[in-house]
Amino acid sequence: MAMIKDDLEDWDWVKMGRFSDADERIVQGIMGKRFRLAHPPSTVSHPKGKVRRKGAHAKRDASLSGRAFVIEKGYRYARGKEAVIRARSRPKSDHGVMTLLRYVARTRREDEKNGQYGAVSLWDGFGAPLSVEDIHAVRKRWELLPDQDNLSRTALKHLKKSDLSALHAMGGRERLRHVQAWHFVFSIAEDGAEEGGERKLRNAMRVTVDGAFTAKGHKTVWGIHQDHTDHIHAHVVVRALSDFGGRLHSDIHGDYLHALRLRFAENLKLSGLDYNASWRVDRRYERERIMAGLEPLHDDPSPWRQGKAWRDPYANLNTWPYYFGDRAVQNMERIEDAKAIIRQLAEDAERHEWTTIAAQALRQLLDEPLIQTSWLKRAYHFVSRSAENDDVPDEYRELFEYLKTMYYDPADALASWQHMALDGAYRDQQGKVQYPHRGLANWTLRHRPEYLGCVKANAYVMGGDKELKKILRTAWLPKSHQVPEPPEYVDVFAKYREIRRVQKDRAKVIAELKRLFHRYQADWPGTWLPEVTDQAIGQAMLIEIGHKLPKVMGAGPIKAASKWKPGAGGQSGASDPVGDYGAPVLHAENENATDQKQERSQKPKSRSRRNASRGRG
Numbered sequence: 001m002a003m004i005k006d007d008l009e010d011w012d013w014v015k016m017g018r019f020s021d022a023d024e025r026i027v028q029g030i031m032g033k034r035f036r037l038a039h040p041p042s043t044v045s046h047p048k049g050k051v052r053r054k055g056a057h058a059k060r061d062a063s064l065s066g067r068a069f070v071i072e073k074g075y076r077y078a079r080g081k082e083a084v085i086r087a088r089s090r091p092k093s094d095h096g097v098m099t100l101l102r103y104v105a106r107t108r109r110e111d112e113k114n115g116q117y118g119a120v121s122l123w124d125g126f127g128a129p130l131s132v133e134d135i136h137a138v139r140k141r142w143e144l145l146p147d148q149d150n151l152s153r154t155a156l157k158h159l160k161k162s163d164l165s166a167l168h169a170m171g172g173r174e175r176l177r178h179v180q181a182w183h184f185v186f187s188i189a190e191d192g193a194e195e196g197g198e199r200k201l202r203n204a205m206r207v208t209v210d211g212a213f214t215a216k217g218h219k220t221v222w223g224i225h226q227d228h229t230d231h232i233h234a235h236v237v238v239r240a241l242s243d244f245g246g247r248l249h250s251d252i253h254g255d256y257l258h259a260l261r262l263r264f265a266e267n268l269k270l271s272g273l274d275y276n277a278s279w280r281v282d283r284r285y286e287r288e289r290i291m292a293g294l295e296p297l298h299d300d301p302s303p304w305r306q307g308k309a310w311r312d313p314y315a316n317l318n319t320w321p322y323y324f325g326d327r328a329v330q331n332m333e334r335i336e337d338a339k340a341i342i343r344q345l346a347e348d349a350e351r352h353e354w355t356t357i358a359a360q361a362l363r364q365l366l367d368e369p370l371i372q373t374s375w376l377k378r379a380y381h382f383v384s385r386s387a388e389n390d391d392v393p394d395e396y397r398e399l400f401e402y403l404k405t406m407y408y409d410p411a412d413a414l415a416s417w418q419h420m421a422l423d424g425a426y427r428d429q430q431g432k433v434q435y436p437h438r439g440l441a442n443w444t445l446r447h448r449p450e451y452l453g454c455v456k457a458n459a460y461v462m463g464g465d466k467e468l469k470k471i472l473r474t475a476w477l478p479k480s481h482q483v484p485e486p487p488e489y490v491d492v493f494a495k496y497r498e499i500r501r502v503q504k505d506r507a508k509v510i511a512e513l514k515r516l517f518h519r520y521q522a523d524w525p526g527t528w529l530p531e532v533t534d535q536a537i538g539q540a541m542l543i544e545i546g547h548k549l550p551k552v553m554g555a556g557p558i559k560a561a562s563k564w565k566p567g568a569g570g571q572s573g574a575s576d577p578v579g580d581y582g583a584p585v586l587h588a589e590n591e592n593a594t595d596q597k598q599e600r601s602q603k604p605k606s607r608s609r610r611n612a613s614r615g616r617g
Contacts, residue, residue, distance in 0.1 A: 022461045023359030029447070029460030030335060030362060031342060063259035064519060068529045070282040071536050077283055083265040083275040084187040085257055087250060090240070091183075092176035094144040097237070100183055104223050104235040105135045120223040125214030127206040130221065142219055142239050144180055152177040179240045182248055186264060187233035188275060191226070196272070198224060198232060204267040205234050212260055217242035253515065281512045284536070290505050291540050292547040297505035313440050314451075314493065320423045324416045324452075325493035331450040332496065338365045366457040395476035402468050406449060406459035413453035417441050420452075421477055433479050442472040502545055513537045 070077055091097050102108050106120045122130040138144075151159065155175045158167040167175070186205060190197045205222060213220045213236075222236040240248045250256045261277035268275045280286045280297065289295040314321070321328075342358045349357050392400045396414060403410035421441035428434055444451050446469065449459040462468055513536055520529040 022458075023363075024355060025464060026362050026457050026460045027355050027358045029463060031339060031358060063255060063262050064516070065524070065529060066262060067258070067279060067282050067516065068520065068532050070278045071284070072528075072532045074284045077278070077285075078276075079283065079285065081189045081275045083261055083268060083277050084185075085261050085264060086185045086187075087182060087257060088185050089183040090179045091181055092150065092173055092179055093147050094139055094180065095147075097142075097144055097181045098139055100181065101135050101138055101221060101237055104221065104225075104237060105132065107132055107135060116227075120225065122221060122223040123206070125209055125218070125220035127210065135221070138221065142181075145178065147176060150176050150178055150180070178247075181240055182238045182250075184236040184238065184260075185233055186236060187231050188268065188273065190232050190273070191230060198226070200268070200271040200273050201232060201234065204264065204271040204273070205236075207267045207270075208260075208264050209236060212263055213238050213248075217244040217246070218248055219243075253512075279512075281509050284539075287509060287536075287540060288543055288547075290509055291543040291545075293502040293505075293545045296501070297508055312497065314497075317420065317423050317437060320416070320420045321493040323419060325496075327412070327416070327453070328451045328493055329496045331452075331454055334454070335450045338362060341365065363457045366455060399468075399471050399475055402462060402465075402471070405456070406462050407453040407455060409453055413445075413449075416452040417445050418477070420444065425477075433477075435477060438477070442469075445472060499545075506545070509540060510537065513540065 089096075089100065091100055104120065105118065105122055106116050107118055111117045111119075118132045122135065124130055124134075152175060155167055155170060155177075158164075158170075186208070188201060190201070202224060205224070209220050209222055218241075219239040220236060222234055224232065224234045226232040238248060242248070258277070258279070265275045265277035280290065280299075286295060290297050338361075342361055345357050345361055346354050392411070392414075400410055400414060403413050407413040418441075421435055421438040423437050425433055425435050446463040449455045449463065513533055517530055517533040517537065520527070520533055524530070
């Protein structure tokens with residue numbers, strides 16, 4: 001990775017806050033669209049940037065303090081069944097709300113064909129049963145806004161200018177303003193076959209819905225499903241607008257859902273079902289295994305997560321990872337190193353300077369790469385590796401001109417793109433060649449160019465070029481091809497993705513604990529809450545990837561210090577954590593064994609032991 005050089009002239013431009021649209025595309029393409037909106041790590045962030053009023057969100061604050069009790073217990077926390085609540089959707093259109101209600105009530109056309117029409121029992125917020133006719137009248141009873149009365153500010157501007165093309169080009173959620181309903185799923189680890197299981201869940205749901213939504217003026221429809229998953233669960237549709245004038249809001253950190261989970265778990269216990277409500281990050285046993293890479297942070301086998309949006313699109317490639325996976329890994333590691341440098345530079349700069357500083361640094365880092373030839377594992381090529389235009393097929397000359405401005409090795413990038421587009425090609429029944437991964441190859445070249453070669457900074461600028469998009473859509477591909485199967489298939493690309501997942505999980509665990517620490521410092525300064533979280537952060541940072549953890553965990557002292565330094569609070573609990581915040585028991589056992597061995601060596605030997613050592617009976 002190239003070093004960043006000081007350029008006084010460029011730095012003057014940075015200080016003045018000047019950057020072009022191309023610079024912004026580079027920063028967004030590498031750092032993400034939310035980079036400029038990210039909160040500094042030392043501040044306490046609140047939903048939507050609003051300042052929390054004194055006394056507001058009392059239940060949410062109680063849930064945050066309850067998380068500290070789970071962290072404080074450490075290994076003593078009794079692991080049991082966990083109550084689960086997920087916010088599935090929040091439709092803005094009245095049609096979306098009615099479609100959601102028809103799904104919950106089983107009143108769709110496919111339900112009528114399957115003989116399940118109206119097979120789900122429904123209740124309102126007061127626990128009164130509802131009929132199918134009541135569901136059809138929800139639009140009027142809930143006073144849902146039609147789409148023309150729920151337009152966003154941008155949509156109203158287009159409408160005022162009579163720019164109907166721009167109005168129709170907007171997405172549905174971008175065109176509409178208010179969320180009209182929330183869809184929550186309450187799930188427990190029961191299959192519904194237990195005696196009284198559904199009745200107990202129904203009793204808990206009735207009390208939970210009444211206290212969480214109905215008491216605050218939100219109209220609700222809910223029903224219990226147990227026919228399409230292994231676990232019985234309840235779907236709850238809540239009108240966002242309250243009869244008292246307020247609106248239902250959640251937060252990006254999950255504090256609202258956690259407060260709702262606590263209420264749900266308490267009602268389950270009162271109904272006869274023993275369930276807890278805690279975070280995997282807070283439970284030390286799971287936290288250590290996540291930090292060691294032994295378990296994922298989000299272990300969710302729900303069927304709705306198995307859709308196309310949750311699958312890795314590159315996992316279906318057969319031969320491209322073998323021939324180009326090693327180069328893709330090197331290029332992505334280069335980008336990750338650049339992102340780490342940018343984050344370090346952003347810590348010492350003002351937020352309004354982040355984009356300009358990142359653009360200047362990324363141009364220097366990407367325009368001075370360590371170029372390496374890529375002849376490894378190239379048993380088959382579709383195009384010549386020469387950079388001369390005369391050696392490139394005529395069908396790709398126009399595309400090759402774009403690639404020369406995006407890559408240091410455009411021929412290799414062209415070969416990688418073509419190989420990905422041809423991966424899995426087949427002939428249908430009519431004899432026409434189908435390319436199932438052509439769209440993925442085109443999208444990768446425009447949005448993730450580092451997968452295909454060693455990129456320049458300009459690669460992220462050209463990704464938004466409409467002419468390039470048109471060229472990729474109409475680019476010629478061979479009608480038939482024969483790619484030799486790899487002799488020993490080792491998907492290094494999949495291994496890299498797994499490593500990146502573990503690294504992201506580790507970063508999310510530390511970030512969540514730090515958020516709790518800063519929140520406790522701001523809301524409850526001088527209490528034991530920040531100290532406990534501070535010690536948990538120090539303990540988590542001591543665990544490395546691949547750390548061998550025993551199946552049964554215990555507590556033990558540790559003398560090593562972590563790199564975590566608390567913020568303004570000044571707690572030093574992480575420097576020498578003791579007790580429940582020590583290292584894994586594996587370290588503690590080794591240390592205790594060493595101490596016991598030293599104690600035995602210092603004890604005087606008895607007469608029988610001295611005789612035995614001398615060979616006497």
